[in-house]
Amino acid sequence: MAESPYPFISDAYGKNHFELDRPFSSILKHFNYNHEQTRLTSLGEFAGTDLYEIADYIDKLGRPKLIMWSTDGERVDRVWLDPAEKVVLEKLIGEYGVNRGPYISGDWFHYFSSIYLIGDPGISCILTVTNQTAYAIYKYGDPVVKKFLPSLIGGDETTPRKELRYGATWFTEIQGGSDLGANLVEAVNQGGRWILNGDTKYFSSNAGLANLAIVTARPRGAKEGAKGIALFLVPELNSSGKRNFTVRRLKEKSGTVSVPTGEVEFEGAEAYLLGEAEKGIYYTLENLMVSRLSNAVGALGIARKAYLEAYYYAKKRKAFGKRIIEHPLVQRDLMEMEIYIEGTLALTFRAIDEFQKTFMDTPPYTDRYHYARLLTHISKNLTADMAAHVTKLAMELHGGIGFLSEFPVERWHREALITPIWEGPSNIQALDMLEVIAKKGAHHTLLQDLESGRKQLGLKQETDLYEISLTDIKNEFELLKGLDEENAQFQAKDILERLGHSLAVVTLVQISNSLKSERFLSIAKLYRERFVERKPLRRLDRLKTAQIIEIDNLKEELVVGK
Ligand SMILES: Cc1cc2nc3c(=O)[nH]c(=O)nc-3n(C[C@H](O)[C@H](O)[C@H](O)COP(=O)(O)OP(=O)(O)OC[C@H]3O[C@@H](n4cnc5c(N)ncnc54)[C@H](O)[C@@H]3O)c2cc1C
CATH class of the missing domain: 1.20.140.10 (Butyryl-CoA Dehydrogenase, subunit A, domain 3)
Incomplete structure (x- = not known):
């Protein structure tokens, strides 16, 4: 097999990024976090070798691409990731269990330590928004939506995941990201089922990748401003198995290339309310x-x-x-x-x-x-x-x-x-x-x-x-x-x-x-x-x-x- 040229252009490549970072280990020790050392050591090895090289490769040569149409002329709106990036993500979520800790043992240190070791904001963003989706479901989901949790966190140690789902957090709209109270996407309760309408969630990371997204929207008749915002879980497919929202385009960015960030539109999207509508913000x-x-x-x-x-x-x-x-x-x-x-x-x-x-x-x-x-x-x-x-x-x-x-x-x-x-x-x-x-x-x-x-x-x-x-x-x-x-x-x-x-x-x-x-x-x-x-x-x-x-x-x- 042809050898990669990467060791010739990177001096940090080929080293264990956990083992060599003694100050980091000391800080973890101070906070009494001495578990998962074996897993962090293994992740440190990955973070200094294949993951390190692939993250850079994606930035320079392997940009995600939005595939909008199928050969049947149907909207697909899926992102095509470089296969190497896909393998990296599956390994991080499945094998390293980056997102698993909080929901299995209540441990957040492993997750945050892992994001530090990964050190790539694009890949970390994919993992983070997936974890945030899991967190919202774990805290506020009813039994119907809780069934999505295992696939978002990569199953557990003994039950390897059969399928992996990605999450997303879509709050920002074109008229304001900091000012969430300006959100206009509207939610209507139709006979017990929530439906979302509105364009657009203007900065939507994991667009085209996410199977589930948590989305802020304003229930019709709710208060103005931030206090009128509710939080919903929106699956990629509706109850008829059709696309539940569309991705208008992906953004061209100067960094974070490995995470696709796009614009998402809702037209009659089915959604699950998380917790109480009035507490969404x-x-x-x-x-x-x-x-x-x-x-x-x-x-x-x-x-x-x-x-x-x-x-x-x-x-x-x-x-x-x-x-x-x-x-x-x-x-x-x-x-x-x-x-x-x-x-x-x-x-x-x-x-x-x-x-x-x-x-x-x-x-x-x-x-x-x-x-x-x-x-x-x-x-x-x-x-x-x-x-x-x-x-x-x-x-x-x-x-x-x-x-x-x-x-x-x-x-x-x-x-x-x-x-x-x-x-x-x-x-x-x-x-x-x-x-x-x-x-x-x-x-x-x-x-x-x-x-x-x-x-x-x-x-x-x-x-x-x-x-x-x-x-x-x-x-x-x-x-x-x-x-x-x-x-x-x-x-x-x-x-x-x-x-x-x-x-x-x-x-x-x-x-x-x-x-x-x-x-x-x-x-x-x-x-x-x-x-x-x-x-x-x-x-x-x-x-x-x-x-x-x-x-x-x-x-x-x-x-x-x-
Ligand atoms: C690559 C990328 C990915 C992203 N992914 C997501 C995503 O997945 N989901 C999502 O919801 N959002 C996402 N965002 C959006 C991001 O969170 C927002 O861009 C950010 O929160 C700022 O919002 P804005 O762009 O609307 O800026 P604005 O809110 O318009 O702010 C513009 C400037 O004004 C300042 N400002 C605003 N209000 C005040 C004030 N009251 N006082 C002082 N200064 C103020 C801000 O600090 C900022 O400097 C993403 C953005 C990028 C670039």
Whole structure:
């Protein structure tokens, strides 16, 4: 068989992306997540080999194509995926059980860890919207729709799936994505059966692939605005076995190519109501917690892949008589990338940990759920900024070839740029933060959590850093308290960002304490200096620099500063 040329163009290819990522394993350990290591190790191998290559191939050569008509002249509206992508998806859902955990054992860590390791926003989007569909059915489906669940999550371990179904989450319409209250797709109850009409769900990921979609629509006569939105499950085929909706076209995108995103129209589509019609907007927002956290780990996954490409390239590329990793400025860039990734990874798993505890909450919700929401807005926002910055630096560290589409590294920056936009742009995360603070008091739960966290700390250095960061966080809330609504909105995104940085520091200190890790304490200090105090990065001695940027620990000798 002909050998693939991929190892010649990618330096991160051919490695186990779980095993070499020691900071990630440590973070999981801090959150007491030590199960599924074998499966994550196996997924790490796949994520650094076939999956890695295929995801890049799809971006460059294997775009999904919409097949609209059959030879009989009938509307088909199915997407033709590259067969390699199909195999990857079936493996991820079936063999790796990426979407299975929450519904079999109540475990979300495996799913979010997997999305991080996969590190491809297109493939992750296909899995995420399928998981969100499962989540809505699991929480709010009646027995009739619950029968769809096993096929969405790839069956269970002992019963391999006979057929696999894909889900979708279609909320955005042409007149507004952030403003869901502007939704116009209408639902009518005809003799006990719900029928949807309206064009169009304007950004519909998994269009042409999804067998089932959760769709927001306004029941005829319902209130105006977001409170009049209900949530429905819409199967691809109606009760007569005919197509239940049409796909008008697929969008041309600058990234996320592996997920088809299209425009969907409903004309007399049969639908199942999920839960109570009046609570649809709440169910939709609950569902967005999954995709926002998924977006956060997805952004981290992109950044980690970009880091790996840059790190291995820096170890082999020579300039001015030595490997570029030996130049102080290159070490500085790698160090900045690494601490930014680790701080936001720690922050995001803190949010996941809270979501894990509250994912079955229903309206009117506990304080803990609102706290999980606050952490979700913070980490969704900060990871998106982080991914854009880290991927840009990774390109730069490749010099001229970083800008060439012949090599994988340029893709990561393109992919990173979706993360601040979908699942609610950064402005919307900031507004949602204001709401969850002003109306739900989520900051009080955060502060209680941080107050109780300080009791565990021992070392003076840890306590000092923790206290100072706690004061930073309190100051942000004090600042907000003094602002009128317009000014609070104007400053909300900056406050959201600063809260994220300080919470990252606090979480890193807690990790340093629970794992007795000097390395995490150094990361916490550097993170604060660089991203909270905005000081220049400090140069550490050779050993400490190596301990931070050599995350793989694959060699005996230290490569830095030789
Ligand atoms: C590749 C891709 C796939 C997608 N897949 C899906 C999908 O499967 N399902 C789905 O439902 N949607 C999907 N979307 C849509 C996506 O979620 C929306 O594009 C996004 O939520 C923003 O909505 P919008 O495009 O209507 O922008 P708008 O809501 O028009 O926002 C435009 C700008 O105005 C800002 N803005 C809006 N309101 C305010 C305000 N009150 N204050 C301050 N700033 C404000 C926003 O932050 C943004 O920067 C997808 C989008 C893309 C690009």
